[in-house]
Amino acid sequence: MxxxxxxxxxxxxxxxxxxxxxxxxxxxxxxxxxxxxxxxxxxxxxxxxxxxxxxxxxxxxxxxxxxxxxxxxxxxxxxxxxxxxxxxxxxxxxxxxxxxxxxxxxxxxxxxxxxxxxxxxxxxxxxxxxxxxxxxxxxxxxxxxxxxxxxxxxxxxxxxxxxxxxxxxxxxxxxxxxxxxxxxxxxxxxxxxxxxxxxxxxxxxxxxxxxxxxLPVRPVKKEPLLIHLAAGLVLRDGQYLVRRRPERGLLAGMWEFPTVELTEKRFAVESLKEGLQNEFGQEATVGKREFHYIHTFSHRKWDISFYHCQWFAGSELLEGVRWLSSTEGNPLPWAGPHHKVALALGLA
Ligand code: SF4
Missing domain, CATH: 1.10.340.30 (Hypothetical protein; domain 2)
Known part of the structure; x- marks a missing residue:
């Protein structure tokens, strides 16, 4: 045969x-x-x-x-x-x-x-x-x-x-x-x-x-690049600050909590505070770490910590940034581990 x-x-x-x-x-x-x-x-x-x-x-x-x-x-x-x-x-x-x-x-x-x-x-x-x-x-x-x-x-x-x-x-x-x-x-x-x-x-x-x-013969795989991130769960009157990721690149157009890339993990709180000010125009106190995830993509690995943050001042929001409350149902597609946190907070 x-x-x-x-x-x-x-x-x-x-x-x-x-x-x-x-x-x-x-x-x-x-x-x-x-x-x-x-x-x-x-x-x-x-x-x-x-x-x-x-x-x-x-x-x-x-x-x-x-x-x-x-x-x-x-x-x-x-x-x-x-x-x-x-x-x-x-x-x-x-x-x-x-x-x-x-x-x-x-x-x-x-x-x-x-x-x-x-x-x-x-x-x-x-x-x-x-x-x-x-x-x-x-x-x-x-x-x-x-x-x-x-x-x-x-x-x-x-x-x-x-x-x-x-x-x-x-x-x-x-x-x-x-x-x-x-x-x-x-x-x-x-x-x-x-x-x-x-x-x-x-x-x-x-x-x-x-x-x-x-068999089969294949080249040795490269380890994904490890990136340390800190994300803020910025709360104001029962609403959380969220932003849409850029139209290009990883998880393009998906939603996430405001996130900063860390050059040094030990300065996570300071970097997050600065990032909220500089990138989002929002002032908040950064409190305790609520969630931590390791999320692996094909070429990179996120080590991401989510911190509770209390908003106290801020300017008008930029395009693609908004406040989201749990009463809105489940309106947004979430980016990677942000979905788990959104679920835990009743936002997804
Ligand atoms: S085709 Fe695959 S499963 Fe079948 S005998 Fe060959 S190696 Fe084994």
């Missing part, structure tokens, strides 16, 4: 039951694939259900405001994904009359859609014979064919692309891609691959040579 037959036979018996597999709607596949980038399947399921209930079609999503979209994305992280998805569906409505294009090259021109996502959408929704190569596929093929090239390098990616195209069937390319996704998620997992139960074990060079645990 060929590699694809063995893989597909296994897939038809063992496919995961996932909410976005109920039909072959390109928009739904798009949403699920974007949510699944950097996020575990189990974590995505609930977000996906809520998202599809609120935005069942790309036209409905295209009409929504960015703030509402960010709210529905809140907690998934990497918010540029949500912004790009919104820009993408708007482009489909404006340029293609609301009809998703069906070829991978056109799909790949949409904002935030890379080669992998375009391949997944085109193959699953439209049976296009195109690979969807992500970390899972790079790992599986590195092991199957004992590839010793670094999988972050273009040359190795091209080699894997070539091998996937060679083995991809003509009649059900979408199933083949999904079978690889499932194999990578449940059998050929990053550590301790379950070779004993693998449908491709008899074809796997890595397994035959007992080097599967050493």
């Amino acid at each position: 060929t590699l694809s037959t063995q893989l597909l036979n296994w897939y038809y018996e063992n496919a995961r039951d996932l909410p976005w597999r109920k039909d072959k709607d390109a928009y739904k596949i798009w949403v699920s694939e974007i949510m699944l980038q950097q996020t575990r399947v189990e974590a995505v399921k609930d977000y996906y259900q809520r998202w599809i209930e609120r935005f069942p079609t790309l036209e409905v999503l295209a009409e929504a405001s960015e703030q509402e979209v960010l709210k529905y994305w809140q907690g998934l992280g990497y918010y540029t994904r949500a912004r790009n998805l919104l820009a993408g569906v708007r482009e489909v409505c404006a340029t293609y009359g609301g009809e998703m294009p069906n070829d991978e090259r056109t799909i790949q021109r949409l904002p935030g859609v890379g080669e992998y996502t375009a391949g997944a959408i085109a193959s699953i929704a439209y049976d296009r014979r195109t690979p969807a190569i992500d970390g899972n596929v790079l790992r599986i093929f590195s092991r199957l064919f004992c590839l010793d090239g670094d999988i972050t390098k273009q040359a190795t990616k091209r080699e894997v692309d070539h091998l996937v195209r060679q083995h991809m069937p003509y009649n059900c390319p979408g199933d083949f891609n999904q079978a690889l996704m499932d194999l990578g998620a449940t059998v050929c997992i990053p550590r301790n691959p379950r070779c004993q139960m693998c449908p491709l074990a008899n074809l796997c060079e890595g397994y035959a040579r007992e080097v599967q645990d050493t």
